[in-house]
Amino acid sequence: xxxxxxxxxxxxxxxxxxxxxxxxxxxxxxxxxxxxxxxxxxxxxxxxxxxxxxxxxxxxxxxxxxxxxxxxxxxxxxxxxxxxxx
Amino acid sequence: xxxxxxxxxxxxxxxxxxxxxxxxxxxxxxxxxxxxxxxxxxxxxxxxxxxxxxxxxxxxxxxxxxxxxxxxxxxxxxxxxxxxxxxxxxxxxxxxxxxxxxxxxxxxxxxxxxxxxxxxxxxxxxxxxxxxxxxxxxxxxxxxxxxxxxxxxxxxxxxxxxxxxxxxxxxxxxxxxxxxxxxxxxxxxxxxxxxxxxxxxxxxxxxxxxxxxxxxxxxxxxxxxxxxxxxxxxxxxxxxxxxxxxxxxxxxxxxxxxxxxxxxxxxxxxxxxxxxxxxxxxxxxxxxxxxxxxxxxxxxxxxxxxxxxxxxxxxxxxxxxxxxxxxxxxxxxxxxxxxxxxxxxxxxxxxxxxxxxxxxxxxxxxxxxxxxxxxxxxxxxxxxxxxxxxxxxxxxxxxxxxxxxxxxxxxxxxxxxxxxxxxxxxxx
Numbered sequence: 371x372x373x374x375x376x377x378x379x380x381x382x383x384x385x386x387x388x389x390x391x392x393x394x395x396x397x398x399x400x401x402x403x404x405x406x407x408x409x410x411x412x413x414x415x416x417x418x419x420x421x422x423x424x425x426x427x428x429x430x431x432x433x434x435x436x437x438x439x440x441x442x443x444x445x446x447x448x449x450x451x452x453x454x455x456x
Numbered sequence: 457x458x459x460x461x462x463x464x465x466x467x468x469x470x471x472x473x474x475x476x477x478x479x480x481x482x483x484x485x486x487x488x489x490x491x492x493x494x495x496x497x498x499x500x501x502x503x504x505x506x507x508x509x510x511x512x513x514x515x516x517x518x519x520x521x522x523x524x525x526x527x528x529x530x531x532x533x534x535x536x537x538x539x540x541x542x543x544x545x546x547x548x549x550x551x552x553x554x555x556x557x558x559x560x561x562x563x564x565x566x567x568x569x570x571x572x573x574x575x576x577x578x579x580x581x582x583x584x585x586x587x588x589x590x591x592x593x594x595x596x597x598x599x600x601x602x603x604x605x606x607x608x609x610x611x612x613x614x615x616x617x618x619x620x621x622x623x624x625x626x627x628x629x630x631x632x633x634x635x636x637x638x639x640x641x642x643x644x645x646x647x648x649x650x651x652x653x654x655x656x657x658x659x660x661x662x663x664x665x666x667x668x669x670x671x672x673x674x675x676x677x678x679x680x681x682x683x684x685x686x687x688x689x690x691x692x693x694x695x696x697x698x699x700x701x702x703x704x705x706x707x708x709x710x711x712x713x714x715x716x717x718x719x720x721x722x723x724x725x726x727x728x729x730x731x732x733x734x735x736x737x738x739x740x741x742x743x744x745x746x747x748x749x750x751x752x753x754x755x756x757x758x759x760x761x762x763x764x765x766x767x768x769x770x771x772x773x774x775x776x777x778x779x780x781x782x783x784x785x786x787x788x789x790x791x792x793x794x795x796x797x798x799x800x801x802x803x804x805x806x807x808x809x810x811x812x813x814x815x816x817x818x819x820x821x822x823x824x825x826x827x828x829x830x831x832x833x834x835x836x837x838x839x840x841x842x843x844x845x846x847x848x849x850x851x852x853x854x855x856x857x858x859x860x861x862x863x864x865x866x867x868x869x870x871x872x873x874x875x876x877x878x879x880x881x882x883x884x
Contacts, residue, residue, distance in 0.1 A: 387596040387724070394736055401743040408747055415744035422737045429730055431598055432625035432722075436618065441601070441630040441649055 384421065387428045394421045469544030469551060476553075481539040484509065484555065485567050487637050487672075488532045498528060499554070502536060505640070505677045511536060513557040521560045531636040533563035533669050568668045572675050576702060579677075584684035588708040591689045595724040597657035599626040601650030601688075603643055606631035610662045610693070610714045617718025622726035628656060633673075634663040640676030644683075651688040658689050658721045661703060662714045665696040674701035683707060693717035838870035846873075 384390035397418040400406055406414060486502040486509075493499075499512040513521075513536070518528070528534070536557040545551035579585065604610050611629075618627070630646035633639045643661065650656050661683075663671070673679070674694045680702045683690050689708035693716060694701045704710035711717040830836060834844055845853040846866045853859050860878050867874040 386594065388594070398736060398739050398743075401739070406747075408751055411743060411747040415740050415747075418736065418740040422733055422740065425729075425733050428596055429726055429733070432596065432623050432726060434624060436615070436624045437626040439626060439628045441628050441646065444628065444653070445649065 384424055387425060390421045390425050390428075394418055394425070397421070466544065469542070473542040473544050476540045476542040479540050481537065481558075483535055483537045484511075485533070485535045485563055485571060488528060488534055489530050489637060491528055491530055500528070502534070502555070503637075510552075510554045511538075511557050512541075512554040513538075513560060517558050518560065523560065523562070527562060528560065533568065533672060534560055535563050535567055536560045563669065565668050568672065568675075572668070572702060575675065575677055575680075576705060579680060579684070579702065579706065584681065585705050587684050588686070588690055588706060591687065591708055593689045593708060593720075593723065594657050595722075596726070596729075597625065597722060599628065599653075599655040599657060600721045601628045601630060601647075601653070601656040601659040603630045603632055603646045603650070603659065603661045604663055604714075605634045608634075608664055610664050613714035614660065614662060614693075614718050617715035618722060620715075621718060621722045621724075622728075622730070623718075623722045623724075625722075626655070628653065635666065635670050635673060637673075639673035640679045643673065644676075644679040647679075647683060647686065647690065651686045656688060658691060659686075660691045660693065660714075660717045660721050661707070662693040662717055663695070671695050671701050674703040676702075679703065680706045691717050691720045834868075835870060838868065844868040 384393065397414045401411060401414055401418075484502055486504045489501045489503055489508075491498065491500040493515075497512050497514050498518055499510070501508045502511050503509075536555070537559040538555055538557040541554055541556035543549075543552045543554070602611075602614060604614070606629075615627075618624075628650060630650050632642040632646045634643070647659055647661065650659050661674075663674075668675075671694055674692070683692075683703055684706040690703075690706075691709045691711060692701070692703045692707035693711040693714050694703060696712060709717075709720040711720050838844060844867070845859055846868055847853050847858070847862050848864050848866075850866070853862060853865060859865055862878065865876050865878060867876055
């Protein structure tokens, strides 16, 4: 898609949790400064909400019980799947 | 062929033995492997990551060394003293080369530290300590790999540390021996296998404390070079705080305990992060609502502006009217008072003028009256030579009859009195 055709309401997905938090802190700082106009405030709030949702989802991924795997088992599975062509 | 010889091989072999035995006696340090014994000597290989030397020691020399029973065993780090030797063999016996040890002792900390420092210096000079530290470490990895012993406190402590972080992601365990000559290659292989998995974002290598000899596998040159070259960050937590192994130097992060390793592998405190995220969400909501609310109030205020301005102007006008009225009343009263004062002054002046003229006339009349009065005073008459006849009580006697009737009389002149007694002549 051409850059000019991109929907401006769709915010790009952050690269990482760190990037999301960094941007979120920028947004909060900007809002706290009281210098943002109404339109900018609402856009920042919208972007911030999406970032909060992203971060919450990232935290949820590591918040549903520790999963423990053994490297040996993973290697064995890999060998079996390659042998069976699966 | 222009070389010397041919020589008899047996003679050459004995000559080779002589030459070997002329070599300087030295000390070697390394790990013992493949220990065996014959009736007269013990033999083994002494090796490290770079190579090995076959060694032999006569049993009587071994006994003199005073090692404890079983101390010369596979995996032991030892220092041996001796020199190269060559057994030329015989008609039936095979020739062999060996390092003939005449003394052996277990390697002490000092020996190992000297080796470690030499290796550390070498790896540092090659810049291998910096490579891992330049890697980006994710604050919130989803999957981490862990190399450790299957049994042991390190594994338990690491899991507890991750739990305290509030992190419940995926751990891929790569169990490996952590203390013998098999440990270093096994650990290196486990680390490489973990790093090959795309989902693994960080690797922890950990084991509990021990002597430097116990931790020696983590000073293995091949292992440390492997770690240094990986593109996945490695976090080492080997031994206790005082222990310093070479893997600590090449790793991205060196930790003193498995618990600290958990914090380094997952830098984000997930529990605190959730709370922080809730605060952010609240701040955003307030900012959005606040922005709309404040502007809504502003708009409302603007809408009420004209009426309020009119009211304000009306108030000002009323105030002015009150002020004018008050000023007017104050001015009128002032003028009345002023007129009154002026009138009073004029009247006073007129009165004074009027009273003054009258007074002059009266004073003149009074003066004339006084003159007239004085002219009629008896004293004035007495001064002209007349005398006044008075009775005993001082009452004027104005007839001869009254004078004759009085016992005593007084003749009052202007300059004094004369008492007299009238004569009674009966004729009167």
